[in-house]
Amino acid sequence: MDDLSGPAGPLYQQVYDAVMARIVSGELAPGMMLPSEFDLAAQYAVSQGTARKALSKLELSGLVERHQGKGTFVATTTDETSLFHFFRLRQSDGAQVIPQLVSETVRKRPANAREAAALGLAARASVFEVMRVRSINDAVVCAEQSVLDVVKFPGLKDRGGLPNALYPLYQRSYGITIARADEQLRAVMVPEAVGGMLALADNTPVMEVERRAIGISGGVMEFRLSYYLTQNLHYAVSLR
Amino acid sequence: MDDLSGPAGPLYQQVYDAVMARIVSGELAPGMMLPSEFDLAAQYAVSQGTARKALSKLELSGLVERHQGKGTFVATTTDETSLFHFFRLRQSDGAQVIPQLVSETVRKRPANAREAAALGLAARASVFEVMRVRSINDAVVCAEQSVLDVVKFPGLKDRGGLPNALYPLYQRSYGITIARADEQLRAVMVPEAVGGMLALADNTPVMEVERRAIGISGGVMEFRLSYYLTQNLHYAVSLR
DNA sequence: TTGTGTTATTCTTATACAAGAGTTATTGCA
DNA sequence: TGCAATAACTCTTGTATAAGAATAACACAA
Numbered sequence: 001m002d003d004l005s006g007p008a009g010p011l012y013q014q015v016y017d018a019v020m021a022r023i024v025s026g027e028l029a030p031g032m033m034l035p036s037e038f039d040l041a042a043q044y045a046v047s048q049g050t051a052r053k054a055l056s057k058l059e060l061s062g063l064v065e066r067h068q069g070k071g072t073f074v075a076t077t078t079d080e081t082s083l084f085h086f087f088r089l090r091q092s093d094g095a096q097v098i099p100q101l102v103s104e105t106v107r108k109r110p111a112n113a114r115e116a117a118a119l120g121l122a123a124r125a126s127v128f129e130v131m132r133v134r135s136i137n138d139a140v141v142c143a144e145q146s147v148l149d150v151v152k153f154p155g156l157k158d159r160g161g162l163p164n165a166l167y168p169l170y171q172r173s174y175g176i177t178i179a180r181a182d183e184q185l186r187a188v189m190v191p192e193a194v195g196g197m198l199a200l201a202d203n204t205p206v207m208e209v210e211r212r213a214i215g216i217s218g219g220v221m222e223f224r225l226s227y228y229l230t231q232n233l234h235y236a237v238s239l240r
Numbered sequence: 241m242d243d244l245s246g247p248a249g250p251l252y253q254q255v256y257d258a259v260m261a262r263i264v265s266g267e268l269a270p271g272m273m274l275p276s277e278f279d280l281a282a283q284y285a286v287s288q289g290t291a292r293k294a295l296s297k298l299e300l301s302g303l304v305e306r307h308q309g310k311g312t313f314v315a316t317t318t319d320e321t322s323l324f325h326f327f328r329l330r331q332s333d334g335a336q337v338i339p340q341l342v343s344e345t346v347r348k349r350p351a352n353a354r355e356a357a358a359l360g361l362a363a364r365a366s367v368f369e370v371m372r373v374r375s376i377n378d379a380v381v382c383a384e385q386s387v388l389d390v391v392k393f394p395g396l397k398d399r400g401g402l403p404n405a406l407y408p409l410y411q412r413s414y415g416i417t418i419a420r421a422d423e424q425l426r427a428v429m430v431p432e433a434v435g436g437m438l439a440l441a442d443n444t445p446v447m448e449v450e451r452r453a454i455g456i457s458g459g460v461m462e463f464r465l466s467y468y469l470t471q472n473l474h475y476a477v478s479l480r
Numbered sequence: 481t482t483g484t485g486t487t488a489t490t491c492t493t494a495t496a497c498a499a500g501a502g503t504t505a506t507t508g509c510a
Numbered sequence: 511t512g513c514a515a516t517a518a519c520t521c522t523t524g525t526a527t528a529a530g531a532a533t534a535a536c537a538c539a540a
Binding site: 483486490491496504505507 | 511512513514515516517518519520521522523524525526527528529530531532533534535536537538539540
């Protein structure tokens, strides 16, 4: 029977925190089944209802999935959910479109000031830069530059072809789960370097998206700068 | 004691639906106090815990606010929350900025095809068009065109100056609560008409935002087309 | 293969008690 | 009497527990 040392609010919150810690630490890895409500209750010396409340809260935060009759499982970010959730480009009719990879380059280089600040690294620390160009219906529609701390993602450069969705890879191969992403959007003239890659005229307006992908423990795990062509597509948001 | 006719899942869900209906109908208006957990339990012949679960779910959906020792109240959309939530323009440092109204015109006209479709109206039905230009730090930053069904918002044209945030007005004066808004974003060259209003050069890239504001009953209550200048500001989103 | 029981899991409901907030009554004193 | 401090009470939501129902998966026999 485990102990809930430290008076930290209600019991269910303490259980929530304890299980959360076990998920963050990797002891409970994505896809694994959690102890049942009764087991958890026994472990922390609380009632099943209290354990249940903690699990419900974890489900609400998106960290676990529950299925009646089966059990509770640590959430896994699948390619589908990851793409649907974090890739916001949609067709005019609102339909989801799956972008195809056109080109990809990975290199190691020092971070610039903005990237180092975003990732919480020292100036000019080593980072991996993943540069990708994507197309939809054979039309090139976006260029993405992802920047990652080499310490957190060792050997990324030598993996060869990366999957369409990067976040499931982060989770599977590096134990890093992306919980949310904050984005800053601007309408700008396409920068020269990007215009070359996408074969655009100089005066094309594009959407610039600056993303900070944040892990479950709260730190910025990836800094991404993207350029979207929004002639036939749009970026969809739902405010609620 | 009220009856929960119609077998619709668990008891707490039936209570949730019943109370929801009372809110949508206006019987429970924004700001009003709901019956206590015990009263509600008595009304629907369930236990206090079951009524409590229904209320918690309503709170989760954002329809009510609960305060220990005080009671449960139908949520009111204040100017602050409305602005913060539905106005996504932020400064580079992420700080919220309050836009000031520069000009405003309201007129009645027939809806165009796109507006009629969005609002679920017949072609060329009468609508109010609210056209507003806003500034931040004395710099003009956006033009918004809101289109509303004249039937749902009678007398809007003759109200004189409208408040900075429209949604609290919809709620207070017309009993229409906006629950969420779906937006479609595109980077475009500023249209000529808009460029004139904002005093911009022809080739300025701006962000075009097409919004459908949706009421608690699910229908589109407002169609809005906005143009944002994103030279010194950005549109902030959090994906989770 | 099909059906039936068994077991393990989450889900639903009910009850009791704790804690916060506001109102009313009472007390003490000038 | 007037008034303020305070105590008691009542109404509210929050927390914890327990017991039974619903669901899913599996084993095993016909």
